[in-house]
Amino acid sequence: MSKEQLIIFDTTLRDGEQSPGASMTKEEKLRIARQLERMRVDVIEAGFPAASNGDFEAVRAVAETIKDSTVAGLCRAFDKDIARALEAVKPAKSGRIHTFIATSPIHMEKKLRMSPDDVLVAAQHAVRFARNGIGDVEFSCEDAGRSDLDFLCRIIEAVIKEGASTINIPDTVGYNVPEQYAERIRQLRERIPNSDKVVWSVHCHNDLGLAVANSLAAVMAGARQVECTINGLGERAGNAALEEIVMAVHTRQDVFPCITRIDTTQIVAASKMVSSITGFPVQPNKAIVGANAFAHESGIHQDGVLKHRETYEIMRAEDVGWNANKLVLGKHSGRTAFKARLKELGIEVESEQVLNVAFTHFKELADKKHEIFDEDLHALMSDEMVPPDDEHYKLVSSMFHSETGEAPQAKLTLSAGGTEQHAASSGSGPVDATFKAIESVAASGSELLLYSVNAITTGTDAQGEVTVRLSKDGRIVNGQGADTDIVVASAKAYINALNKLCSGQEKLNPQL
Numbered sequence: 001m002s003k004e005q006l007i008i009f010d011t012t013l014r015d016g017e018q019s020p021g022a023s024m025t026k027e028e029k030l031r032i033a034r035q036l037e038r039m040r041v042d043v044i045e046a047g048f049p050a051a052s053n054g055d056f057e058a059v060r061a062v063a064e065t066i067k068d069s070t071v072a073g074l075c076r077a078f079d080k081d082i083a084r085a086l087e088a089v090k091p092a093k094s095g096r097i098h099t100f101i102a103t104s105p106i107h108m109e110k111k112l113r114m115s116p117d118d119v120l121v122a123a124q125h126a127v128r129f130a131r132n133g134i135g136d137v138e139f140s141c142e143d144a145g146r147s148d149l150d151f152l153c154r155i156i157e158a159v160i161k162e163g164a165s166t167i168n169i170p171d172t173v174g175y176n177v178p179e180q181y182a183e184r185i186r187q188l189r190e191r192i193p194n195s196d197k198v199v200w201s202v203h204c205h206n207d208l209g210l211a212v213a214n215s216l217a218a219v220m221a222g223a224r225q226v227e228c229t230i231n232g233l234g235e236r237a238g239n240a241a242l243e244e245i246v247m248a249v250h251t252r253q254d255v256f257p258c259i260t261r262i263d264t265t266q267i268v269a270a271s272k273m274v275s276s277i278t279g280f281p282v283q284p285n286k287a288i289v290g291a292n293a294f295a296h297e298s299g300i301h302q303d304g305v306l307k308h309r310e311t312y313e314i315m316r317a318e319d320v321g322w323n324a325n326k327l328v329l330g331k332h333s334g335r336t337a338f339k340a341r342l343k344e345l346g347i348e349v350e351s352e353q354v355l356n357v358a359f360t361h362f363k364e365l366a367d368k369k370h371e372i373f374d375e376d377l378h379a380l381m382s383d384e385m386v387p388p389d390d391e392h393y394k395l396v397s398s399m400f401h402s403e404t405g406e407a408p409q410a411k412l413t414l415s416a417g418g419t420e421q422h423a424a425s426s427g428s429g430p431v432d433a434t435f436k437a438i439e440s441v442a443a444s445g446s447e448l449l450l451y452s453v454n455a456i457t458t459g460t461d462a463q464g465e466v467t468v469r470l471s472k473d474g475r476i477v478n479g480q481g482a483d484t485d486i487v488v489a490s491a492k493a494y495i496n497a498l499n500k501l502c503s504g505q506e507k508l509n510p511q512l
């Protein structure tokens with residue numbers, strides 16, 4: 001007997017982007033969306049079009065590009081929001097409007113300041129309005145995990161009558177526990193007329209570390225869509241991790257009554273891409289995608305695995321995309337192997353020109369490093385992917401001086417809009433001196449929220465990957481830079497963040 005399909009709805013580009021500091025540019029969203037499509041995700045929630053013109057453009061670009069996944073835009077139960085989302089998803093081959101309103105007593109009374117009856121009317125109106133513009137409408141009862149069951153039944157019955165075809169029951173604040181949440185889904189399916197005509201969806205947050213457990217319990221109770229994100233990214237403690245949901249369902253087919261369409265071999269590439277773009281490292285012990293997820297340290301385990309892999313492994317590393325790399329890349333590699341590996345990693349290169357520049361940089365890196373790993377390529381390509389038009393600032397050259405007892409000095413040459421500028425500064429350390437020197441040219445007035453360095457791979461020749469988070473006028477951006485010299489990586493990351501801050505705006509320093 002063939003199994004029912006479990007719809008995988010990825011919201012990395014929407015709820016994932018709500019992680020403080022994870023905001024993404026249009027180009028970054030497009031790169032991730034292409035990888036999600038390659039992974040055969042069913043629905044890609046690309047953003048919240050009414051949030052800003054930038055997000056509208058990003059959702060529209062995803063809708064124009066993606067052909068094999070449905071593209072969804074989220075909106076409040078508000079005509080203006082819905083109209084904006086309809087416009088953004090219009091170019092999609094398959095588009096969806098996802099509209100929501102809160103249904104819990106605390107949200108209705110304290111946040112919306114609306115009576116339950118008014119919320120019900122707003123929900124009906126929103127779904128009707130959306131259905132006039134598009135055939136595929138999802139309705140979410142925000143904070144359903146703390147909502148009154150009778151009220152949920154009333155509102156859901158009403159929106160189904162208006163034409164909603166997917167009903168989402170979010171545990172918005174991660175309050176539920178698996179048994180209770182599954183029972184909620186079961187009760188709703190039993191009590192609501194025509195419940196078998198809609199897809200039941202779940203969207204779980206991880207405040208108590210139960211997002212995946214709750215989602216899977218709901219699947220056992222009849223949910224057939226799970227909303228999730230790569231690496232579990234998302235508001236506060238995040239959402240259910242896509243890789244964990246998918247691999248639990250695939251590995252335990254003896255338990256689950258459904259199966260996903262996901263190409264699991266694309267999972268690790270997606271995880272590395274999201275980590276590299278957002279600057280959120282994946283913890284080594286993270287299930288499925290952590291560096292240690294398939295590593296065996298202790299003798300008894302190693303002995304067992306050598307005798308029979310399945311003694312300690314319930315999944316095969318290669319099935320989720322680990323160790324897919326059969327070619328070792330280094331300074332003797334050519335363009336063909338370089339291009340092939342990028343393709344395997346889901347990194348699409350827009351033009352031959354970008355490829356040629358990237359290949360030159362790859363060779364430069366290979367001269368400094370013995371072996372080039374996938375992580376190096378992700379970092380390298382993140383540097384290449386900012387379109388040249390948006391690169392107002394460029395690092396031309398740098399010199400650093402540190403001596404015991406002396407304040408470290410940085411001397412830089414930057415190109416600002418094509419004009420070379422020299423800058424020098426001292427600081428409490430070489431990185432501090434570098435940032436001060438850059439600021440003496442850019443005068444961005446931005447606040448440095450985060451500075452972090454990660455060794456991309458092991459060894460003293462490893463590249464350092466630096467993330468710099470800047471904030472200005474309420475906008476928060478992440479910049480990334482990688483180099484075998486971490487001060488250079490820091491300069492690149494700072495400049496990358498500045499370029500994002502000023503993309504689409506006038507240059508930061510009006511004198512330049």
Ligand SMILES: CC(=O)SCCNC(=O)CCNC(=O)[C@H](O)C(C)(C)COP(=O)(O)OP(=O)(O)OC[C@H]1O[C@@H](n2cnc3c(N)ncnc32)[C@H](O)[C@@H]1OP(=O)(O)O
Nearest residue numbers: 048050051052076077078100101102111112113142172235
């Ligand atoms: C659980 C979730 O993840 S929900 C999705 C969260 N995502 C976002 O918030 C996207 C980013 N948000 C934004 O850019 C802005 O908040 C906007 C553009 C959506 C709205 O901005 P503003 O109009 O300035 O409103 P603001 O954010 O201050 O307050 C939200 C308003 O929406 C109302 N509201 C909240 N949810 C809903 C809803 N689902 N339907 C209708 N109204 C809603 C609130 O009651 C509040 O109304 P009030 O101003 O009359 O008190």
Ligand SMILES: CC(C)C(=O)C(=O)O
Nearest residue numbers: 100140142143170172
């Ligand atoms: C809008 C919904 C789906 C949401 O993000 C939540 O409730 O957490």
